[in-house]
Amino acid sequence: MSTAIVIGSGLAGLTAALRLDEAGFDTTIVTMGLGGLQLSQGTIDVLGYAPERVDNPLEAAGTRQDPHPYAVTGTAALAEGIDWIQRTLPDLLHGDGEHNVALPSVVGAMRPTALYQPSMASGILRDGLDLSIVGIRQYKDFYPELIAGNLERQMTPDGGRVSARACWIDFEVRDGECDSSAVTFARALDRDEGVRRLAWALAKIPGAGPIGLPAVLGLKTPNVHERLRELVGREVFEIPGLPPSIPGMRLNEALRALCTRRRIRLVQGAKVIGFDAADSRVSSIRTHAAGRDVDYPADVIIYAGGGFESGALEVTSHGRVRESIFGLPLITPDGALVHGDYWGEEQPLFSVGVRTGSDMRACTEDGHVVYENLCVAGSLLAGSSRWDEKSGEGIALASAVAAVATASSMKEDQ
């Protein structure tokens, strides 16, 4: 059986590992820490802005120019990635790759995304919606006046308006605690007693339209929003906020649980610090954990180490960017990487990343493949500002699909 190592356990790494397993590889994930999923909104952003608001993300992804990752992977890999994650987590992700919906953000912006959790669905913004945005006095960082006020100021994507009133409730989940975290609330709402107490508080909210709450509606129990609808007699939806993000944690937990069920090995707390290579192939990677170095041999490696935020890309003291494990070739824009206009154009630094061909193998400018059995996926790739254009999860899925396709073809060649 061919062995595969995935470096990193963000969305790109977990997707690559699960698809490698489906393709018949003996798969191990080696990861320094958790990926960015639990910081995320728990949605799948495919392409939100290009630079105007995008209605059909799959179609708009097809218009991206080289070196954007979508121009490298092609839209077939993206479509398969979206389809795959919906097949894999059918109860957790609704929507489709050909329509963006607009969801309220925690500051009252109308955020475009392609796939969303069912607990967010009744908050999809459209003309005529009458919303009650409800803050919980014991939960910080959620201000219904800010959200409701900003939502009323904007036009919905269908050219209409919503009305939104701000309300507050008391909902204490631990005796005497006045600033419980999202996780504490979510755990309390994993129990029916907690859901009933919240329903009782929500019954006093004026209006008849959907109620928007901070995204704390249960970590392990699916469909708390449906139970609240039964008890309150109104639609209830979640608005994701600051980390730790409960919807992001749900997505992460669901993918990790699947890795465990499929017996994919997960080596955590293991930083990859080096590797051995011969004849343009990486034969093993080296981790440093628990005070010693450990080598992991592999036939194929998929490197999904993230970008600057996870340390996979670093800026040296001479102001140059380098990829931190293999020293892979990067695409770096000409000129200054950081400019002084904070509110102006996107900083060029953020588009720096690894150069690959459509097979996701890192290559030089003239197309020379650096290591035959090393593919790259996710935020490490050059050519996009993922948080700005809202494309990070789509890029993670598309590139993981394309990288595993290359790994599978290498296996067949052996």
Ligand SMILES: Cc1cc2nc3c(=O)[nH]c(=O)nc-3n(C[C@H](O)[C@H](O)[C@H](O)COP(=O)(O)OP(=O)(O)OC[C@H]3O[C@@H](n4cnc5c(N)ncnc54)[C@H](O)[C@@H]3O)c2cc1C
């Ligand atoms: C502040 C911020 C906001 C964002 N907002 C959005 C948004 O609104 N919409 C959107 O679509 N995208 C957004 N993104 C991008 C999005 O989070 C990622 O593109 C997406 O989650 C895919 O991540 P990934 O799997 O490639 O990497 P990550 O989730 O970063 O995971 C990288 C993994 O690699 C591991 N790793 C790194 N180096 C090593 C090493 N040497 N050894 C072992 N393991 C290692 C890390 O521990 C981690 O597990 C945002 C990103 C940031 C930083």
